[in-house]
Amino acid sequence: MRTLRYIFLLGLIFSKIAVAAELNIEITQGVDNPIPIAVVPFSWEGTSPLAEDIGAVVSADLQQVGEFRALPPSNMLSMPDEAAEVFFRDWRILAQDYLLVGKITHSPGSQLVQVQYEFFDVAREQKLIGEVLTGSVSQLRDIAHEISNVVYQQVTGTRGAFSTEILYVSAQFISPELTYYRIEKSDYDGHRSQILVESQEPLMSPAWSPDGSQIAYLSFETNLPRIYIQEIATGQRRQITDFPGINSSPVWSPDGSKLAMVLSKDGSPDIYVMDLATSQLTRLTDHPRAETEPSWAADSRSVIFTSDRTGQPQIYQVPITGGFPERLTFDCFYCSKGRFLPDGKNLVHVRRDTREDNSYSIAIFNIETQRVITLTDTSLDESPSVAPNGSMIMFATKVGGRGILDAVSIDGRVKFRLPSAQGDVREPSWSPFLN
Amino acid sequence: MGTHSMKFFRTTILALSIMGVAACSSSGDEEMAAPVVADTSGIDATTAAAARAEAERLAREREAQQRMEAAALNTTVFYFDFDVSEFMASDRDVLAIHGRNLASNNSRRIRLEGHADERGTREYNLALGERRANSIRDYLVVNGASLSQIETVSYGEERPANTGQTDAAYRLNRRVEIK
Numbered sequence: 001m002r003t004l005r006y007i008f009l010l011g012l013i014f015s016k017i018a019v020a021a022e023l024n025i026e027i028t029q030g031v032d033n034p035i036p037i038a039v040v041p042f043s044w045e046g047t048s049p050l051a052e053d054i055g056a057v058v059s060a061d062l063q064q065v066g067e068f069r070a071l072p073p074s075n076m077l078s079m080p081d082e083a084a085e086v087f088f089r090d091w092r093i094l095a096q097d098y099l100l101v102g103k104i105t106h107s108p109g110s111q112l113v114q115v116q117y118e119f120f121d122v123a124r125e126q127k128l129i130g131e132v133l134t135g136s137v138s139q140l141r142d143i144a145h146e147i148s149n150v151v152y153q154q155v156t157g158t159r160g161a162f163s164t165e166i167l168y169v170s171a172q173f174i175s176p177e178l179t180y181y182r183i184e185k186s187d188y189d190g191h192r193s194q195i196l197v198e199s200q201e202p203l204m205s206p207a208w209s210p211d212g213s214q215i216a217y218l219s220f221e222t223n224l225p226r227i228y229i230q231e232i233a234t235g236q237r238r239q240i241t242d243f244p245g246i247n248s249s250p251v252w253s254p255d256g257s258k259l260a261m262v263l264s265k266d267g268s269p270d271i272y273v274m275d276l277a278t279s280q281l282t283r284l285t286d287h288p289r290a291e292t293e294p295s296w297a298a299d300s301r302s303v304i305f306t307s308d309r310t311g312q313p314q315i316y317q318v319p320i321t322g323g324f325p326e327r328l329t330f331d332c333f334y335c336s337k338g339r340f341l342p343d344g345k346n347l348v349h350v351r352r353d354t355r356e357d358n359s360y361s362i363a364i365f366n367i368e369t370q371r372v373i374t375l376t377d378t379s380l381d382e383s384p385s386v387a388p389n390g391s392m393i394m395f396a397t398k399v400g401g402r403g404i405l406d407a408v409s410i411d412g413r414v415k416f417r418l419p420s421a422q423g424d425v426r427e428p429s430w431s432p433f434l435n
Numbered sequence: 436m437g438t439h440s441m442k443f444f445r446t447t448i449l450a451l452s453i454m455g456v457a458a459c460s461s462s463g464d465e466e467m468a469a470p471v472v473a474d475t476s477g478i479d480a481t482t483a484a485a486a487r488a489e490a491e492r493l494a495r496e497r498e499a500q501q502r503m504e505a506a507a508l509n510t511t512v513f514y515f516d517f518d519v520s521e522f523m524a525s526d527r528d529v530l531a532i533h534g535r536n537l538a539s540n541n542s543r544r545i546r547l548e549g550h551a552d553e554r555g556t557r558e559y560n561l562a563l564g565e566r567r568a569n570s571i572r573d574y575l576v577v578n579g580a581s582l583s584q585i586e587t588v589s590y591g592e593e594r595p596a597n598t599g600q601t602d603a604a605y606r607l608n609r610r611v612e613i614k
Contacts, residue, residue, distance in 0.1 A: 173598070202593035204557060224588055225561070246565055246589060249558045262558065269562045290562035306559055312518075313559055337556040350556050360555060380600070382556045398553075401600060427557065 020170075020182070022421040023190025023405065027064060029415035034069035035097050035155060037062060041073050042102040042115070043081040050104065050140060054115060057144035058100065061162045062151065064189060065391065066414025071096055083118050088125045096122050100151060107134055115143050119151055128154050141191065146435075161387040164188045165431040166394060167196075167206040167215060168405060172423035180423075183217055185232070188387070188430070190405075190418040196230065197237075206427060209252050212434045216240075216250035216259060227261060240274070249293055253300045260284075260294040260303050271305050273320060284318050285325060291316075295339045304328065304347070306336040315349060328367055334360070337382065341410065342390040348410075350382050362395050364410065375412040385430040386410075394418075396426040507532035511613040513571060514606060517552075520566035522574065522611070530571060533613065534578025541581070546614045547572055549589040550596070552605035557591055564589030567611050 039062075041055040059070035073079075077090040081103040091099050102117035118130035129150060133143045145162040152160030166188055172180040181203040186193035197203055201220035208215060216229050227250045230237035241247040245264035252259055259274045263281075270291045271284040284303060285291040290313075293306040297317070304317045307325070315338040316325040329335035334352035341348060341364070351363040351374065359379040365372050378397040385394050392414070394407045403424030408415050418425070507529040513522050522530065537543055549568030551560035568587040576582060597604040 202590060204561075204591075204593065220590070220593075245587070246561055248561055262562075264562075264565060269565065290559065290566065292562050293556060293558045306556070308559075308562075313555070334555060336559050352555070358554075380553065398600065401598070 020184045020186070020193035020195050022193060023186060023418040023425065024421065025064060025189050026417045026419065027066070028417050029413070030063070030066040031413045034067055036071065036095055037068050037098040037100065038071040038076065038091055038094065038096045039100045040076060040079050040081065042104050044104045045106065051137065052140035052144065054102065054104065054140060054144040054147070057141060058148045058151065060189070061145060061148035064416050065152070066409060067156065082116070083127055083130070086120060088122055091122045098122060098155065100147070112136055117147050119154060141187070145187070158391060159389045161188060161389045161391060161433070163435055164388060165434065167208065167429040167431070168425050169203055169206060169427045170420060170423050170425045171403070183215070196232065204427065205249055206429050207251050208429060208431050210254055210256045210432055212431050216252065218248050218250065251294055251296060253296050254298060255300050260296060262292045262294065271303060271318070273303070282320070284320065284322055293337045297340055298342065298344050304338045304340070306338070315347065329365060331372070337384065339384060339386055341386055348384045348386055348393055350384065362393060362408065373412060375408045376406070378406070383427045385428050387430050388433045394428040394430055396428060504532050504536070508536055513611050515567055515609040517605070517609065520563060521570050530574050531578045534575040534580045537575060537581070537584050538579025544584050544586070547585060547587045548612045548614060549587065550594060550608055550610050551592050552608040553592045553595065554605065561589050561591035564591045571611050
């Protein structure tokens with residue numbers, strides 16, 4: 001009886017509140033020798049506690065990408081908050097390579113806070129960088145991610161992607177007749193999720209505009225698959241296709257002027273490009289089999305896509321002026337959903353090696369050396385999306401029957417996972433740099 | 436009595452009744468009819484009885500046919516083998532009945548919803564679902580349906596009939612539904 005009531009209550013809660021699917025990050029695999037870094041808890045001059053612990057957010061950021069190990073504050077010998085208080089010996093004893101300290105103060109004469117941070121190389125006893133960032137209390141998380149970006153760049157030489165966001169689709173099954181489909185947006189680490197689109201009909205393929213201000217997606221709300229564009233800030237949206245058959249897979253060109261898409265209006269799915277200013281369509285492929293999953297090369301001059309013209313799906317590339325597509329993958333039973341890394345040479349894709357292995361993994365194929373590296377060991381992997389700095393790939397998979405988001409570094413050494421607290425999550429799309 | 440001899444027996448009765456000399460017991464049971472063939476006392480009555488029996492037989496056949504068509508028209512989900520977009524040969528007869536039904540009901544409109552199992556990529560599965568729906572659409576058209584009566588839509592792997600990760604669940608999800 002108690003159980004019954006409990007379930008009933010849960011049902012009530014789920015049916016009444018449209019909550020974004022909260023994602024809770026878990027680090028599942030790190031590198032063998034992570035760089036030791038001490039992030040001292042930032043001091044705060046105010047009396048009421050702050051909503052975010054900047055030091056903890058920075059530590060979490062750096063550990064999530066796997067290359068760092070943060071020293072637990074309980075092991076620290078001192079808690080400096082500025083350069084004058086730093087004794088490098090305290091950190092050498094603890095075998096730390098780097099040290100981050102900071103303090104948060106009221107910004108004089110305003111509601112804002114100032115966050116001062118300083119970053120040190122312990123071995124060289126040298127301050128590498130220091131800054132003051134000013135913002136509202138509600139922006140503390142953004143400020144923390146920005147500090148992580150700077151630290152990451154100082155150490156690795158690569159721009160950090162901690163201020164980026166992800167789009168994903170969540171599906172919350174209520175009953176056989178009712179499932180809520182949502183397109184949600186969150187920080188890259190799953191925090192601060194919000195619902196952008198909600199429907200009782202399937203939603204698919206969320207994609208970012210290159211400036212991060214708009215999304216394109218596929219909605220079945222009219223009972224037919226149609227492409228929509230929505231402004232994130234205002235929620236304002238417009239339907240941009242209404243062709244017979246499949247209208248799917250919208251992807252913005254890197255210059256933002258065009259949308260590649262799949263239309264089956266001429267008999268079978270083919271790749272088209274729509275000029276967003278004129279709505280004019282250019283057909284890129286013309287084949288009776290299925291051509292789908294377009295993605296742009298970085299120079300906007302060609303599109304890669306999946307085609308099963310030889311029987312099974314393989315990845316091809318075609319210039320946007322049209323012409324004969326070049327086949328890129330050969331040594332797999334099923335290779336699909338290709339996306340170039342920023343270097344333009346490595347192709348992330350979904351791969352099933354042989355008919356027998358029956359496992360779909362995320363892999364990288366180097367089109368110059370023809371080398372293939374399989375990055376994952378789950379068996380229902382799909383929808384790979386690359387971080388804008390090219391360091392990590394987020395993808396969807398199933399674990400224990402649930403759809404979850406996983407991330408893996410491009411060298412396969414680091415993994416983290418974003419399971420949803422409720423329902424299935426899938427089709428992650430990593431934003432471009434947003435600042 | 437085996438079906439072959441039954442068929443032969445029926446044919447004999449039919450031939451006799453056409454010649455106007457057949458007789459039949461009032462029971463209408465064909466097996467009982469043979470012994471009274473020689474009775475010529477009431478030709479009119481026996482002819483009428485034979486005609487009635489024939490009419491009843493045809494009615495029964497028509498009923499059986501209607502029941503079969505109704506069952507066929509109630510069959511609205513068709514399953515597909517893995518990686519295959521052509522419907523199963525065993526569904527051919529049922530689909531032919533759907534096609535002829537559309538042909539004789541010009542105002543009837545249907546929607547074919549194609550689905551795939553969850554393996555592989557979502558957008559490719561959308562293409563696979565459409566191809567399955569089209570394979571059925573084309574066969575309905577071959578059987579007299581008009582293209583304008585049929586709308587096709589693919590849901591890919593977005594609307595599984597069964598959310599499990601077993602082969603049995605996948606089999607249920609690779610389907611086309613007539614709606």
